[in-house]
Amino acid sequence: MIKIKKLKVSVEEKDILKGINLEIPKGEVHAIMGRNGSGKSTLANALAGNEKFEVKSGSIYMNDVDITEMSAENRALSGIFVCFQYPVAIPGVSMAYFLRAAINAHFEHQGKEEMDAVEFLNKSKKILSELNLDDSFLKRSINDGFSGGEKKKSEILQLLSLNPKFAILDETDSGLDIDALKTVADGVNKFNSKDNSTLIITHYERLLEYIKPDVVHVMIDGKIKKSGDMSLAQEVEKKGYSWLLK
């Protein structure tokens, strides 16, 4: 599904990613753990095509197509989705309007008819109830005045509505209480299937208790230092990151 080769990325002329190699096959869930500033969120943004993050060298492939130069919009339409750590507010634009515009942009790209309002509402209401959100959530301005938990749930609502091929969860567990964490994790588990792939970016092993990754990577100073299975996450949780610096 996703292949990253020798990826180097800088932000405002500062080198952040210093040669990432990573392969996430279809149907797998991978996790990247790392300290603050190790480059985890930069990787998420670079994969999504955020132009503030400059790819210096290396390449990104999605289903063997080189997408390194592709625009954020086209990457999204090809099936890349990011659950943002801090999604921005767009005052005055309702969740419903935004979500429907996003769904229909994808439908148009796939050559499908627009989703009509009734179908959209029925589909959305079902997902909302799974996320323990009220229907009135759709009427609120997107991310405007949302609590931390609501922001994360709004991202999961979009994830489940757009059903992408490759999802990147950037610190989706941060700022969530245990109930909200479970709800969000249930949402992600509902999304995960043999036809798509997921990359979970996190500080803590906590989220990984609920969403079991197939592979765990530890990122240190812009490089993947070590890869392993779930036991690596548990080891990091117990011992911290310093032992990996040696």
Next chain:
Amino acid sequence: MIDKNQKIIDKNLDQKYKYGFTTNVEQIKFEPGLDEEVIKKLSKIKNEPKWLLNWRLKAYKNWKKMKEPTWANIHYEPIDYQALSYYAAPKVKSRKSLDEVDPEILDTYNKLGISLDEQKKLEGVAVDAVFDSVSITTTFKDELAKHGVLFCSFSEAVIEYPDLVKKYLGSVIPYTDNYFAALNSAVFSDGSFVYIPKNVKCPLELSTYFRINASNTGQFERTLIIADEGSEVSYLEGCTAPMRDENQLHAACVELIAHENATIKYSTIQNWYAGNKDGKGGIYNFVTKRGKCAGDRSKISWTQVETGSAITWKYPSVIMQGDDSIGEFYSVAVTKNKQQADTGTKMIHIGKNTKSTIISKGISAGEGQNTYRGGVKILKNAENARNFSQCDSILIGDKCGAHTFPYIDVKNQTAKMEHEASTSSIGEDQLFYCNQRGINLDDAVSMIVNGFCKEVFEELPMEFAVEAKQLIEVTLENSVG
């Protein structure tokens, strides 16, 4: 990314203006120039009574003594008032029947999406169509007359309802008020007149559609709306003009009077030609609009969506004279390319418990300069007056500007004033967020801007809210790369 955006902004801001066509029609037009003879000739063509001619001449004398204001944050070459023609009208025998109106003109309005044919009416809206200096026709007059509502061209009102015109003309905006109001008072040629009798809720939306067609001509219209005790009316004006390389002057006056318990809602969608991307051509829009809440518990609400004109100089205001009266101002002003707008409002609290609300949304793109200028005045006897002001600006690109000049003058200590202001760039983060969901840049910009304007659009009558939204979308298409 900013550099890249700017290049695409520069390339694409020269948007097509779809109302920029000209109508070829036989016309009567005055030679350029302005003096007392021109005013006399104008008054004669319109069969005006003596008192009105005298009023015009006094206004003219007054205007000659005045100086063009320079305090606004706008820059333009001096206007040569002697180079303008002060009257242009298509040749029409009579305005009694649509059959006698030049088909070219009917076609013009059809192209503008305004049907003057009552059979194909826009649901629930009566229209007065003003073409250059004259009103072409007013629809649904008979229907409105059943309710006692008077809706006609200003010229007609002068002849048919001289007492009402004489009583109210200049009662809110005297000809001494300001330079452009004085000029308008001297040379105004037509406009709309509305009278809503006591306790009548006007059954239709009323609207006037202003079209400047002739070249080298100024349009000076005068609108007068009187809502008698306990009545209610919603009124909308729309404006367009052909694309011409010269600048054209539009100096209008609008006076509103709301008596006890009356409500007037006045909405404007101003889409005059704005000039090309280098700032050549476009309308100079110098407009005085003012409403007087004369009676207790009366209410006047201005809503404006300003997307056109090379220069906009306009401050729809409310004088809250009656106790418990309410003044409102909701505004969206868009400037792109080299457009300049200096717009806002004045809220003057005289009566007790008067309340005013100001919501202003400025959007600047390209090299557009957008100024909000608003005054709130609480006079000595205005016990418990309240004002809420909110002025937000959004910038698209980095060559445009937003400026805010709030003036507050409080003479009564019981007043409660709230003022909020914000300026933000249209966020790269917001655009990226939309892109990441597969939404393209144009759609993202229009979505973000429409969200920004939502509070104002909600004030517009339904049909026009849709029009306003689409207008903003077309105006800002391709404004970000």
